Amino acid sequence: MTLAQHERLERACAELTPPFACVDLDAFDANAADLVRRAAGTPLRLASKSVRCRALQRRVLDGPPGFRGTLALTLPEALWLADHGFDDLVVGYPTADRPALARLVGEGAPVTLMVDAVQQLDLIAAAGATAVAPVRVCIELDAGLRLFGGRVRIGAKRSPLHDPDALAAFAAEVLRRPELRLVGVMAYESQIAGVGDAPRARPVGGALIRAMQAASARELRARRAAAVARVLELAGSLEFVNAGGTGSIERSASEPAVTEVAAGSGLLAPALFDRYRGFAPTPAAFFAIPVVRRPGPGVATALGGGYVASGPPARDRLPEPVYPPGLRLDPREGAGEAQTPLLGPAADALRVGDRVWMRHAKAGELGERFSSLFLVSGERIVEEVATYRGEGCCFL
Numbered sequence: 001m002t003l004a005q006h007e008r009l010e011r012a013c014a015e016l017t018p019p020f021a022c023v024d025l026d027a028f029d030a031n032a033a034d035l036v037r038r039a040a041g042t043p044l045r046l047a048s049k050s051v052r053c054r055a056l057q058r059r060v061l062d063g064p065p066g067f068r069g070t071l072a073l074t075l076p077e078a079l080w081l082a083d084h085g086f087d088d089l090v091v092g093y094p095t096a097d098r099p100a101l102a103r104l105v106g107e108g109a110p111v112t113l114m115v116d117a118v119q120q121l122d123l124i125a126a127a128g129a130t131a132v133a134p135v136r137v138c139i140e141l142d143a144g145l146r147l148f149g150g151r152v153r154i155g156a157k158r159s160p161l162h163d164p165d166a167l168a169a170f171a172a173e174v175l176r177r178p179e180l181r182l183v184g185v186m187a188y189e190s191q192i193a194g195v196g197d198a199p200r201a202r203p204v205g206g207a208l209i210r211a212m213q214a215a216s217a218r219e220l221r222a223r224r225a226a227a228v229a230r231v232l233e234l235a236g237s238l239e240f241v242n243a244g245g246t247g248s249i250e251r252s253a254s255e256p257a258v259t260e261v262a263a264g265s266g267l268l269a270p271a272l273f274d275r276y277r278g279f280a281p282t283p284a285a286f287f288a289i290p291v292v293r294r295p296g297p298g299v300a301t302a303l304g305g306g307y308v309a310s311g312p313p314a315r316d317r318l319p320e321p322v323y324p325p326g327l328r329l330d331p332r333e334g335a336g337e338a339q340t341p342l343l344g345p346a347a348d349a350l351r352v353g354d355r356v357w358m359r360h361a362k363a364g365e366l367g368e369r370f371s372s373l374f375l376v377s378g379e380r381i382v383e384e385v386a387t388y389r390g391e392g393c394c395f396l
């Protein structure tokens with residue numbers, strides 16, 4: 001958060017009572033344009049879990065060209081988005097939600113399911129899918145890096161289908177089932193897209209991450225091309241081959257086998273996305289919490305603030321105080337459910353009733369903590385929009 005951005009947001013939000021969350025639309029729009037620039041002509045599919053606010057998702061999809069379609073988090077979310085006029089929805093994770101599958105089959109919503117196992121196909125059949133209106137499916141290839149004959153695996157534990165033969169065999173199984181329509185292949189390289197290659201104060205760690213990512217990208221490029229070619233031989237055609245995320249856009253988009261790249265986090269640019277060398281989005285999402293007590297010199301305690309991000313428990317999952325500058329979390333208390341002590345010389349200047357600006361470590365999870373987001377343009381709040389939570393939706 002630069003001083004200029006902070007002063008702008010302070011002026012815009014002066015009348016609001018913290019806690020509240022806001023999105024700097026100037027930064028958000030600039031980030032969207034930068035994601036599109038990085039994709040260099042490859043369409044981006046909006047990862048909705050990294051936004052969780054319908055109004056902002058519409059803004060991106062209806063904005064300047066570059067984004068097309070949504071990568072949803074759950075089937076109920078995708079059905080809800082379809083009810084609200086969103087189309088081209090791909091659920092990025094397999095589902096075992098029988099009532100939602102029955103709804104999908106009954107309604108014929110514009111939703112594609114992610115599959116990587118026969119049991120998931122059986123659930124779709126059991127939900128009543130028929131050849132008359134086949135359910136659209138995308139098969140997922142494991143994009144992880146395997147070393148030492150598979151004894152070491154790097155990357156999110158997602159699909160069991162790792163080599164082209166395994167993906168092709170599964171594609172053949174899908175094609176044998178008339179109630180399914182195979183429309184896509186997805187492979188998400190989390191170890192590249194979601195791991196910052198410039199971790200703070202860890203130059204050696206950063207060098208190792210970059211070496212791992214370069215090796216993984218090289219290996220995946222060839223394997224993904226071979227796997228997609230095998231599926232195309234069987235299926236004849238595919239509507240899309242999805243890859244990557246905010247942290248891997250250039251690499252994923254450069255592969256000839258890839259037709260679209262998923263992205264979401266780079267729009268709001270949470271703290272974890274400060275740690276990449278190849279791009280520098282502008283922080284766009286903030287929350288403010290009120291100082292409510294001063295336990296002593298060098299410490300100001302604010303109400304709430306304990307919005308810890310998901311993932312492996314570590315310091316980088318904690319929210320970050322960004323304004324006034326010179327504040328840090330107390331290592332013994334962290335960010336608390338009821339209160340968050342803020343330490344440092346800047347604390348002495350804070351008084352009860354002042355506000356402290358914070359950033360979440362991740363993007364969409366902020367929306368689970370606030371029912372609305374105040375959208376700021378220039379020095380004005382232009383709109384207050386509901387998050388998924390604010391619309392009464394708690395998908396995950």
Ligand SMILES: Cc1ncc(COP(=O)(O)O)c(C=O)c1O
Pocket residue numbers: 047050071092188193194243244245246247262263264265266363
């Ligand atoms: C399948 C898939 N694609 C892409 C992404 C990347 O999204 P983002 O751009 O928000 O990092 C994710 C995030 O976890 C994902 O699960």
